[in-house]
Structures are given as structure tokens and as C-alpha cells.
Amino acid sequence: MPKTDSLQGSIDLLVLKILSRRPQLHGYAIMSAIKDWSGDVLRAEEGSLYPALHRMEEAGWIRAEWILKDTGRRARIYELTGAGKKQLAAEESRWQAVTSAVNRVLRTV
Amino acid sequence: MSLWSRIVNAARGDRLSREIDEEVQAHLEEAVVEGRDPVEASRAFGSVLRYREESRDVRLVAWLDSLRADAVFGWRQLMKRKVTSAAAILSLALAIGACTGAFRLIDALLLRPLPVADPQHLYVLTRQAFFDGRIQSFDGWAYPSFRLMRAAVKGQAELMAVSYAQRIDLTYKSDAEMEKAEVQYVSGWMFGAFGLRPAAGRLLTEDDDLKPHAHPYAVLSYDYWKRRFGQDPRAVGRTFRMGDDLYQIVGVGPAPFTGTETGTVTDVFVPATMHPGAVHDDWTWHRTLARLKPGVAVEPVRAKLNATSRAFEEERAKGFTGMSKQDIEAFLGQTLVMEPAAAGASSLQSDYHVSLIALGVLVALVLLIACANVANLMTAQAASRAREMALRVSIGAGRRRLVQLVLVESAILAFLAGALGGLFAWWSAPFVVRMINPLDNPARLSLPADWRVLGFGLALTLGVMLLFGLTPALRASAVKPASALKGGEDPHTRRGMMHALIAAQVAFCFLVLFVAGLFAATFDRLSHRPIGFSAERLLLLQTVAQRDEIPAFWDQAAEHLRTVPGVAAVALAGWPLLDGNDWDGLVSVNGAPPGPILAYFLAVSPGWVDTMKIPFIEGGDFRPPDTWPGVAIVNETFAKQFFKGESAIGQSFAKNGEPPCKIVGVVRDAPYRNVREAILPTVYVPIRRIDGHGVLQLMRGATFVVRTSRANPMALASILRREVPRARPEFRVSNVRTQAELVRAQTMRERLLAMLGLFFAGVALLLAGIGLYGVLDYSVLQRRREIGIRMAIGAQAGSIARLVTVEVFTMVLVGALAGLGLGMASVRYIEALLYQVKPADPAMLAVPMLTILAAALLAALPAVFHAVRIDPAAMLRSE
DSSP: OOTTTTTTTTHHHHHHHHHHHSOSEEHHHHHHHHHHHTTTOSOOOGGGHHHHHHHHHHHTSEEEEEEEOTTSOEEEEEEEOHHHHHHHHHHHHHHHHHHHHHHHHHHHO | OOHHHHHHHHHTHHHHHHHHHHHHHHHHHHHHHTTOOHHHHHHHHOOHHHHHHHHHHHHSOHHHHHHHHHHHHHHHHHHHTHHHHHHHHHHHHHHHHHHHHHHHHHIIIIISOOSSSOGGGEEEEEEEEEETTEEEEEOOEEHHHHHHHHHHTTTTEEEEEEEOOEEEEEESSOGGGEEEEEEEEEOTTHHHHTTOOOSEEOOOOGGGGSSTTOOOEEEEOHHHHHHHHTTOGGGTTOEEEETTEEEEEEEEOOTTOOOSSTTSOOOEEEEGGGSGGGGOTTOEEEEEEEEEOTTOOHHHHHHHHHHHHHHHHHHHHTTOOSOOHHHHHHHHTOEEEEEEOTTOOOHHHHHHHHHHHHHHHHHHHHHHHHHHHHHHHHHHHHHHTHHHHHHHHHTTOOHHHHHHHHHHHHHHHHHHHHHHHHHHHHHHHHHHHHHHOOSSSOOOOOOOOSHHHHHHHHHHHHHHHHHHHHHHHHHHHTOOHHHHHHTOOOHHHHHHHHHHHHHHHHHHHHHHHHHHHHHHHHHHHHHTSOOSSOOTTEEEEEEEEEEEEOHHHHHHHHHHHHTSTTEEEEEEESSOTTSSOOOEEEEEETTOOOOSOEEEEEEEOTTHHHHTTOOEEEEOOOOTTOOBTTEEEEEHHHHHHHHTTSOOTTOEEEETTSOOEEEEEEEOOOOSSOSSSOOOOEEEEESOBBOTTSOBOOEEEEEEEEEESSSOGGGGHHHHHHHHHHHOTTEEEEEEEEHHHHHHHHTHHHHHHHHHHHHHHHHHHHHHHHHHHHHHHHHHHHTHHHHHHHHHTTOOHHHHHHHHHHHHHHHHHHHHHHHHHHHHHHHHHHGGGOSSOOTTOHHHHHHHHHHHHHHHHHHHHHHHHHHHTOOHHHHHHHO
16 A cells, blocks of 8 residues: 555544544654554655644644643644534545445445 | 734744744654654655645745745845945935925825815816917906806806905904904805815805895814814804904814815905905906816806806996907907816916926936936846846746846835835925915915825835836846856847936936026026116015004104114005006006006105115106106106107106106116016006095005115014004004015025926936946946957057947937937926026027036046956956
8 A cells, every 4th residue: 555645635634533532742643643543554754744734723723832841842732623623523524425425336336 | 823824924934944843853753752763764754845845835925935035135135235225225215205295296286186075076267368479367257247157057057256365464352463364255155065064153155145245254264263263162253353344253164174275275264245346347356166066068067157258248348448449359359268176276276387297297207217227227236146047047946936036126125215205205395385485475285195195105116116127127037047157148138228228317317407407597587687676675564554544644654664773764655566466557648548558556655766776767756745646757668668769757648547647757677566577667656645536545554665774674573563553553564574585486486496406407417427337337347358358459448448438428419319309399388487598599408418428428437447447367367
């Protein structure tokens, strides 16, 4: 499976979903979560997560905050906004609709 | 994140990059903490740079970011060449400021609509006729004629009588507190027709303006209410005395409305029917404004008014005696014209209309010269940056981005200049208005700096930016990387445009110099015109009495003033020479019917001629008991005109309709009403006047002409002002002026034009010189290889100098000739502003031509020196 393309189109949904379960994660943690929870199937170039995060932040679905970690370094953590929750619901139902449609096609053909 | 935060981020792009980098760094460290290999983690991350750019573009407005980068870069470019940038900004600022200032004046005087309902439907009625070989227009109307005209177009248009604003004496309490106010007699219905609402009390209505001399009510302007009464609402209901009438203040007009006489802020409005001329067929004392009803065409209304006015004058002409048929025909041949008057109608407008536009054109030309300079500067810089541009194109910069890069630099220049220019305009426009009227009656032009002026300034700045920035920007972006990086393209293409700009600059400069020269010559001729009397040390006390008084009282007051220390002589006159008043009439000699030639009359006391120091040619002064009609003193022109070489002494003549009188003296000519017009036959008559029954007439007002023994007559002003009521308690000095002031006021407009014209001519010359210097210097720089080679093979300094200057001097000549053509073509627009100056006079043309050539030579010297000093060995070695 070519790893760069596997997240195409679904990264927003995944990030929103993860942040809805576990608020206040930094980028690395979000990426690890995607990797872990998908059983290491879904992965992409790790850097591509950041433009996506910034885009969602720009759209107002998530908000970011700098915190000081125990190591003394700063980390940028993300959490869902109200708009993000609505977006998550919309994305989820869209995803369901698409997958079930794809499944129907796979079953019939 | 909002658009705002994206804009803010664009303004601090570096910080944003650092933040993104920090986040990426944290990611990689986290990976290491997790036990991953740093090299593997960074490989798994992908291209840090690429993701950073992607994130940046998400988090800021990309075009703004590039604009910011260009602005920073452009600023650095400008700061690199501080002197040239400052020169460019200053010259542009001066030009933009001058243009904006001129616009402020033109807008305030000629363009800005009156603050009334539908100003675009407002017209002013004038009569035009062909007199003295040119079309002349008269804006004065007689009230009875106005009433007929108003009735004739009822339903289609509303006509309003509006007198010229006059400074009139009025008193609120006792006569000791007499003060002056700008009074305008207006039709009562004007306020309603203009849709105005009172700020206090009520405004005048049609009911206040029905019968002559029956409605002594007044409305104050808001400005006057504020100035005189501190916005006290109790001012409404107060009374004041003006002449013999007691007026009651009934209300205050709305704040923005200052009357229809643009350039004068009216203080007091009174009904037109209160004017003493309202019942006279032959007093033309007011303008007529017309407000068309919506949807009514101008021409039918005009035709109807014209017919009514003509019928009125025909009726009146039946009563004319002693006028030739021809003259009556010419008089009746006037046509009525309706001109748009959205901006009001005033004498300041007609006096300064052409002058202001001429000045506006001059400063616009200066602006174009400045733009050409900066365009050449930018072109030269673009040339020296050709390699940089080529490099940018090679590494993938788009054309648009390059245009933006150069235009942003131009924009910085333009906006810095625009801001400075705005300050200059803010200061300069009121300065010019102050110069328009330094006398006791200063022009008051409201000069709001509002969106109109701001919009003009901004549009001008943008226009200027495109004008000087666009061509260099397009050129820079059209760079061909291959040839530019190889060592330069053909330099002549650039120089072609620069040379064309030089020609244009010289042409404009010539035009500015030429017109300024005409103005300066006009001022010079006018101010050196002999005035025939001595204006120095003359103080003029305009005096009024509470009621008509016998002449003996006036003599008594004059006698008292003679005893004041420092007073050398005192005489009385109806009014001073050159104050704009006149009294004229036709003259018949030896019982013949009166000729067509107009003569001026002035009532003076014995001793006036000597006080004015007008020399007698023949005969002598009046004796104290002399009266008018009876005897007269005439000027030289009168004697020549009517007695053709014979001695005028003892001859008799009659003013049309008056008994004959005998000439006792002939004096040298002196201008009567203004110094521009030809001297008319002038008659000085005794101020003591008798009516048909030989009864001495009473006098209400006159001017004491006082010659002081000290040089500054104004030093005596306050003493004499007090002494007049001490001599006769019923007398008040209402105005003190000096004769020298009146003489200076005659050339006010010419002085203004000459001064500003010469100033801008200097600026234009300086800018054109700098431009020329810059282009020559640049071309020497570009051709230094060629020059080096020529010198190496033996070219003489002379031929090198010729080489670098010949092209440019051809352009200078071409430009000067073009300027000459422009000058000759434009001169007819300003002819009305000139006095005894022939535009085609070789001197008027030679002076600007020589000045420009001299400036060009001077500007060429440094470049020529530079060229012949090139050391061929060093030059060729460096290449």
C-alpha cells in the first residue's frame, strides 16, 4: 500500500475524531494516534499533518495553544472547537454515506 | 483564525516561520524521545521547507505577504540611494501638494455645490452683448424687471433676487458701537426654494418680501450668529439699525449655508424689497438666480425670460433722451443667458476663474515634469538592476511578480510624496486665499479638507505612481535573462524613452516659464503704471453721520482734523480713487446733445486736488462756496476729448440731465476706478451740492482724505478715528484704509499670479535641469566602454563632449520648439489676465528660451566632465 496517498481525503476526519476523544494533543501525538488506532495501516509523510492542522485551525474547527512541557520546551497543542464538533458530525456522516455506497457497488458488481 | 489574523500574520511573516519551525522541531524531538532514530524520523517527516511554505500560505494572506516582502525590499532599495530618493520624493511632494492645493481652491470656488436642495437645477441669469469689440456680460438686474420675469416663468422656474454682498454699517445698541457686516438682500422665498431649515427662529418667506420697504426683518447666517452672538438663542428677536431702518432678527440660517456669493460669507440676510433700489427701473443692483422645476428644459425658460427682459428694456428705452438710435439698438441687443450656478455666483468667481485654472495647469505641468524625472530615475535603476531581474526570472519569478516588485517601489515613493504633498496643500491653499484679499474685506472661502480633496489627492498619487512607475516596471519585467546575464542588451532602447521624456520636460518647462514670464511682465507693467497722484502718506477715513447733515458740519470736522499733530492736509471726497465706486454719465458740450462717451464724476472738497498731489495744468481749485452743478475741474483726457487743443478753462458742459457748469481747472490724469482700464474723461465736482431750487443738499457720508507728515499714515489711524466724533458727535468713522493699500489691491491678482508663476517656473527649471543632468550622467555611465574605446583610438575631448550631448541637446531644442508651439496655442486662454503684454513679443519668447538653454548647459557640464575624464586604460582593463 503506497503510504503517502492512504490518508488523502480522510485526514480531516481522523484528526477531528481523535481530538474529539482526546483533547489537547500535540502534532506528534495526533500522528501516533492515527498510526496506532489504524493498526499501522493509515500513514502518510509525517510532515503533511501540519499544513492540514493549520488549515483546520484557519477554518476554525480546531484551536491551538502553546504550552510549556516538563522538559522546558514549548509544544503546540490542539483541541476541538464548537464548529469543529459540527464539522466532525458532517464529515462522519459523509464518510458513512461514501463507504456504504462504495460497499454497495462492491457487493453488486 | 480570521482574515484579520491572516493579515496580521502577513505583517509578521518571520515570526510565523519561526513558530512553524518550532512546532516541527518539537515533532522531531518527540520522535527521538520515543526512541526513534533521528535520521529515520526526519526522513519520515518529509520536506520541512515544503510543509512550512504550505502552512505559511494557509496562515497568512499570500499576496499580502509577497507585497510586504516587496515593500521591505523596495524600502531598502530606496534607502540605499538616500539622496536621489529624497530628491524624487521632495520634487513629487511639492508638485502633488501644489496640484492638490490648486484643486482645493478650484473646488471651493468653482466646483463645490452649494449646500441647498438640488443645486444642479440652479442657474444664474446674465445679459451678454457685443461692446467694444468683445462679448461682455452683465449680471446686474433691476428689481421691477425681475418681478416681470419671475411672473413670466411661474410654474417652470423659481426666480430669486440676490444682491451682491455688501459690507454695511449696522448698530445693535448705540451708534457708538457701529460695526460692519456682510449684508445680502435676498428674495424672501429663497430659503424655501433652497429647502433650508432654520437653526433658530424662522427664515424669511415670500410674505416677508411683498411690498417695497415694508418688511424690516433679518435672518442671520449661522456663522455670524456663532461669531457675533456666541450662538445665543436670545439673538432672535433683537433689533439692529441699518441706515434709517430698524430691523428685527427673526431667525438663524442652517450651519452649512453661507449665502450664494461664493468667496464671501454672508452675515445678514434681509428681504430684497427692503433695498432702496427695489422700486427703480434703472438700478441694477442684484443678481438673478433661477431654480428650474424638475423636468423643465432650460431653453424655453431662457427664451421666455429673454423676451420679458427685452420688453421691459424697450419700454424703458422710450424714456431715453440724448442717446443715439445706434446706442439704443446696441443696448437692446443684449441676450439673456442662463449659466449653471450650482457652485453659487460671485465676483470672486469671475475674477479668479481663469487665474486659478491657469495656475492649476501650471502646477499640473510641474507635476508632469517631476513625474518624468522620477520615471527616468526608475528606468535608469531598472537598467542597472537588469541582472538582478534576469536572475529572478531565471529562478522562476513570474512577470507579474516583477511588475509588482518595481511598482511597489514606485508606490512607496508616490505615497511618501503624497503624504508630504498633503501637508503642503493643507498649508498652501489658505495661504493663497489670504493673499487674494489683504484689505479690510478678506475673501472668506471655506476650504474644507474632506473626502473630495482627500480623494483627489489619493487619485493623483495613484495616477502619478502609474505614470512614472508603470513603464519602468513593464520594462524590468520584460527582461530577457539570456541577454541580460550575458552582459547587457542594447542600451539605446532605454535611452530612446528617456530622451522623449526629456523633450516633454523641456516643452512643459518652456510653457511654464513663458506663462510665468507673461504674468510677471503684466504685474510689472501694471505696478509701474503712473497713477498721477501720490498714494504715499494718505489715510482714508470713510465716515458716516447718524442722519443727513449740512455740509458745514463736514467742513467743521475736516477743520478739526487739520489741527491734529502729524496731519499735513485734509480734504473731503465722496469716495477715494480706486476703491471701486463710480459715478458716471454722458456729457454734452456747449448745449449740443450728449456724445456717446462716458465720463466719470467724483465729488471733492476744495483742497482735494492738492491733498492728492495731482498737478494742475491750467486754472485752479474750487473756492469754498462753490457748488455742483456750477463749476468743475476736469482731467486732461476730458479736455482733449471735448475741446481738442483749445483751452478748457471757462468752457461749459453739462452732465446729461443737469444744468451746465463751468470748468475752472484742468488736472493731470489719474485712474478713477481701476488701473487696468484706459483713462476716461473725469470730472471733479464740488462736494457741496444744490438741487434744482438752489437749496444746499445734506450729506450722509463721505471720506476724509488725510495726508500725514509721517511716512506711516496708519500710525495716526486710531487717533483720527477718535478725533472725528470729537469734532462732530454725530459722525462715525466706519472704515480706515490707506490709499497705498487701495493701489496695491489693484494689482493683487497680478501679484499673486506673478509670484506663484515665477515660483513654479523656478521649480520647473530646477526639476528639468536635474532630469537632464540625470539622463546625461546615466548615458555617460552606459557608454563608458564605447567612450573608452574612442579615446583609446585618439578621439579628442571635444568630440567626446559632442558625442554625449548632441542627442540630448537635439531633444532640448525639439522640446523647446514644442513648448513654443504650446505656448502660442495656449496664450489666448489667458489673454484676459494680461496687461499691455504681447505674447508674440520676441523678448517674451527669448527669455524662457535662453533660460532653458543656459540651464541645459549647466546641467550637461558634470556629465561632460565625467565623460572626458574617463581613463581609457582603466576602463578597458576593468571590462
